[in-house]
Amino acid sequence: MAKIRLWIDHREMEVEEESTVLEAARRAGIDIPTLCYLKDLNAPAACRVCLVQVEGKPTMDASCVLPVSEGMRVRTNTPEVLAARKEMIELLLSDHPFECLTCERNLNCELQRLAKRYGIRDIFIEGSRNHFPIDDLSPSVVREPDKCIRCRRCLAICEYYQAVGIYRMVERSFNAIVGPAYNGSLMETPCIYCGQCITVCPTGALHEQDSTARVWEALRDPHLHVVVQTAPSIRSSIGEEFGYPVGTPVAGQMIAALRRLGFDRVFDDCFGADVTVMEEATELIERLERGGPFPQFTSCCPSWVRFCELFYPEYTKNLSEVKSPQQIFGALAKTYYAREAGIDPARIFVVSIMPCVSKKYELLRPEMSDSGYRDVDAELTTREFAQMLFQAGIDLRKLPEEEFDDPLGSASGAGIIFGSTGGVMEAALRTAYEWVTGEELKDVEFPQVRSDKYKDAEIEMGDLRLKVAVARGTGEARRLIEALKKGQKEYHFVEVMACPAGCVGGGGQPIYIETDDWNEQVAHRSRRSGGLYRLDRQAEHRRSHKNPAVIKLYRDFLGRPGSEKAHRLLHTGYLSRRLYSPEPLPKKEHKQKVPL
Amino acid sequence: MAVKTDPEQKQEQRLERALRKYKGKPGVLIAALQEAQEIFGYLPRKVLIRVANKLTIPLSEVYSVVSFYSFFSTVPTARHRLEVCLGTACYVQGAETLLRDLQDLCGTGPGKSAAESPFSITTTRCVGACGAAPIVKIGEELHGEMTAEKLPRLLEELEKQ
Ligand code: SF4
Numbered sequence: 001m002a003k004i005r006l007w008i009d010h011r012e013m014e015v016e017e018e019s020t021v022l023e024a025a026r027r028a029g030i031d032i033p034t035l036c037y038l039k040d041l042n043a044p045a046a047c048r049v050c051l052v053q054v055e056g057k058p059t060m061d062a063s064c065v066l067p068v069s070e071g072m073r074v075r076t077n078t079p080e081v082l083a084a085r086k087e088m089i090e091l092l093l094s095d096h097p098f099e100c101l102t103c104e105r106n107l108n109c110e111l112q113r114l115a116k117r118y119g120i121r122d123i124f125i126e127g128s129r130n131h132f133p134i135d136d137l138s139p140s141v142v143r144e145p146d147k148c149i150r151c152r153r154c155l156a157i158c159e160y161y162q163a164v165g166i167y168r169m170v171e172r173s174f175n176a177i178v179g180p181a182y183n184g185s186l187m188e189t190p191c192i193y194c195g196q197c198i199t200v201c202p203t204g205a206l207h208e209q210d211s212t213a214r215v216w217e218a219l220r221d222p223h224l225h226v227v228v229q230t231a232p233s234i235r236s237s238i239g240e241e242f243g244y245p246v247g248t249p250v251a252g253q254m255i256a257a258l259r260r261l262g263f264d265r266v267f268d269d270c271f272g273a274d275v276t277v278m279e280e281a282t283e284l285i286e287r288l289e290r291g292g293p294f295p296q297f298t299s300c301c302p303s304w305v306r307f308c309e310l311f312y313p314e315y316t317k318n319l320s321e322v323k324s325p326q327q328i329f330g331a332l333a334k335t336y337y338a339r340e341a342g343i344d345p346a347r348i349f350v351v352s353i354m355p356c357v358s359k360k361y362e363l364l365r366p367e368m369s370d371s372g373y374r375d376v377d378a379e380l381t382t383r384e385f386a387q388m389l390f391q392a393g394i395d396l397r398k399l400p401e402e403e404f405d406d407p408l409g410s411a412s413g414a415g416i417i418f419g420s421t422g423g424v425m426e427a428a429l430r431t432a433y434e435w436v437t438g439e440e441l442k443d444v445e446f447p448q449v450r451s452d453k454y455k456d457a458e459i460e461m462g463d464l465r466l467k468v469a470v471a472r473g474t475g476e477a478r479r480l481i482e483a484l485k486k487g488q489k490e491y492h493f494v495e496v497m498a499c500p501a502g503c504v505g506g507g508g509q510p511i512y513i514e515t516d517d518w519n520e521q522v523a524h525r526s527r528r529s530g531g532l533y534r535l536d537r538q539a540e541h542r543r544s545h546k547n548p549a550v551i552k553l554y555r556d557f558l559g560r561p562g563s564e565k566a567h568r569l570l571h572t573g574y575l576s577r578r579l580y581s582p583e584p585l586p587k588k589e590h591k592q593k594v595p596l
Numbered sequence: 597m598a599v600k601t602d603p604e605q606k607q608e609q610r611l612e613r614a615l616r617k618y619k620g621k622p623g624v625l626i627a628a629l630q631e632a633q634e635i636f637g638y639l640p641r642k643v644l645i646r647v648a649n650k651l652t653i654p655l656s657e658v659y660s661v662v663s664f665y666s667f668f669s670t671v672p673t674a675r676h677r678l679e680v681c682l683g684t685a686c687y688v689q690g691a692e693t694l695l696r697d698l699q700d701l702c703g704t705g706p707g708k709s710a711a712e713s714p715f716s717i718t719t720t721r722c723v724g725a726c727g728a729a730p731i732v733k734i735g736e737e738l739h740g741e742m743t744a745e746k747l748p749r750l751l752e753e754l755e756k757q
């Protein structure tokens with residue numbers, strides 16, 4: 001590759017031809033601030049806080065999109081450059097509400113951080129502020145357009161990563177904003193509630209629908225028996241909020257923290273995942289016997305399920321009928337656990353802690369009440385969970401390690417790796433393999449399906465060569481389905497998770513603002529998987545069907561996997577859905593919270 | 597079978613035919629929208645949704661284009677189209693207040709003429725008459741040095757036409 005020689009701040013350097021000035025500077029350890037830029041995903045040159053001066057040019061350039069050229073001399077830190085950047089930041093702030101104190105992103109906001117770094121003390125630019133209604137109608141994602149700095153990152157991730165395309169620049173001049181059509185509510189759109197736009201938004205313009213108030217209320221109510229389930233990935237991501245290195249498993253401290261918050265029972269959603277495996281492997285074997293329909297798609301990601309319902313209704317028959325672990329857990333908590341513990345299910349309040357904002361939507365789906373009650377009452381994201389702990393003054397680092405409660409608290413390693421991409425597939429394979437071949441697996445690991453990129457493999461199971469694939473992001477899922485339609489690909493079993501690296505990269509996970517490189521962002525999230533695989537290796541049981549708690553559940557309550565009772569409680573159906581609501585939702589509702 | 601011949605259904609059939617022609621081709625959105633606007637006179641929500649679904653383009657994209665170009669209208673075009681210039685010169689001369697006063701007088705907002713109102717109010721960039729700022733453009737006519745006081749008479753005269 002050809003090299004280019006240039007000088008940045010009088011330092012001579014050689015870089016690859018297609019580098020930008022920003023990349024060249026970074027490589028030399030020279031820092032330039034950015035805001036809209038997200039390398040390899042978004043470079044609209046919208047914010048201009050990355051200005052630099054090329055010697056001999058009359059104007060300054062945005063370094064994030066400026067290609068290097070031979071002999072170029074660039075200055076990144078002259079007083080003029082610094083003043084120009086400061087002015088860009090002031091310009092953004094002149095149209096920004098000063099609500100940091102009450103903002104979701106207080107102390108974790110890229111705009112706030114820049115304002116601090118550039119010592120903004122007053123705004124000298126006078127402009128009129130535009131006011132847009134807050135959209136809090138959706139069960140998952142809240143938009144506060146007044147805090148939007150029009151960086152377009154949400155647009156990019158929704159369009160290119162998820163292939164959903166909810167956001168565009170809409171309206172013009174004063175009213176221009178990044179938003180859905182008509183700057184309407186997300187509820188009028190085919191948003192799949194993955195929350196990925198939240199994780200890349202540099203400000204508080206996008207965040208989840210708050211559920212902490214409802215959970216505090218339940219914890220205060222002496223008549224309720226409040227149980228909590230924690231999703232597989234929480235144990236390896238909550239630590240970040242307390243200063244642990246990314247990916248440190250802190251299950252024991254997390255359990256102790258939940259007891260101190262006042263939950264009556266602390267259970268493990270990985271147990272729900274184990275039951276999902278039992279049912280889903282059974283369904284796969286039934287499809288193999290019946291001859292289809294193939295591929296069987298996993299259905300534990302509600303955003304992926306919604307994507308399929310909206311854009312590929314002809315493939316909903318391929319979605320596994322088995323509910324997600326969250327919903328399986330909820331249905332069992334209000335039936336099996338209620339019976340075992342002798343508690344009236346009407347008094348049981350089920351909270352789930354999930355890496356996800358879509359689970360808030362899933363638990364509201366009308367069909368998710370097979371226990372006779374709403375199976376899951378409220379969901380907290382990892383961030384909301386951390387928020388509650390901060391408020392209660394509970395520091396994970398100061399807690400002893402404790403254990404989950406019985407009977408919904410013991411999980412196999414297979415249930416734990418559900419939180420990682422390829423994990424659902426691997427967990428199901430461990431069980432399906434043994435059931436199909438009647439042999440015990442010598443090595444339970446399937447490295448063929450572990451990856452944070454699209455992956456397919458063939459697994460030999462006796463005479464059967466099972467063709468499997470793992471896709472992350474609904475963008476990959478869309479490409480996969482298009483290939484299936486054209487007959488270019490053929491699979492028996494496909495895992496789809498809407499989020500990068502799976503649930504460890506979910507829309508409800510801690511927001512990491514230390515990088516402006518999308519690949520590094522994904523790598524950071526993948527590192528959380530390391531903790532889960534470590535726990536799997538240490539687990540006493542590594543296959544769902546060998547988990548004694550699962551065996552007991554089937555013996556005492558469900559009968560066998562795929563039984564009539566299992567179908568009634570743990571299976572579900574799908575709809576095809578209209579993409580756009582024909583009428584705008586009434587404006588007055590824009591300020592109303594969704595009644596849960 | 598009885599065939600309904602009401603005008604709306606005819607319009608929809610025409611749209612259907614037009615969209616069939618554009619389907620699956622790249623770069624046709626603006627042309628398709630222009631044709632749709634010719635058929636309906638303006639671009640109501642249901643038409644944009646139809647265009648999005650038929651051309652398999654996100655509605656956000658369709659709306660983005662429609663809201664960007666001033667020659668597209670999402671509301672039935674009123675008898676009198678008033679455009680308030682929000683260029684720098686007019687802005688400095690209080691065009692924003694003028695815009696609000698005008699909206700108050702007509703009970704409408706930018707791009708949202710009430711269906712019954714004979715006026716539609718939109719904004720425009722500099723129209724090149726900065727010397728007489730602030731400017732209100734009515735049809736092709738420029739009205740300079742506009743003030744809140746002059747507005748009621750102006751509207752009255754238009755209504756008489
Ligand atoms: S988005 Fe950032 S700068 Fe804006 S109010 Fe929230 S914390 Fe403050």
Ligand code: SF4
Pocket residue numbers: 141157158162164165166167190191192193194195196197198
């Ligand atoms: S939640 Fe997901 S689908 Fe919805 S707008 Fe955000 S990125 Fe797009």
Ligand code: SF4
Pocket residue numbers: 147148149150151152153154155178197200201202203205206
């Ligand atoms: S909502 Fe957030 S991510 Fe989207 S354009 Fe606005 S500031 Fe950027």
Ligand code: FES
Pocket residue numbers: 033034035036037044045046047048049050062063064065
């Ligand atoms: S223009 Fe370079 S970071 Fe926004």
Ligand code: FES
Pocket residue numbers: 681682683684685686687721722723724725726727729730731
């Ligand atoms: S700014 Fe209004 S005419 Fe130039």
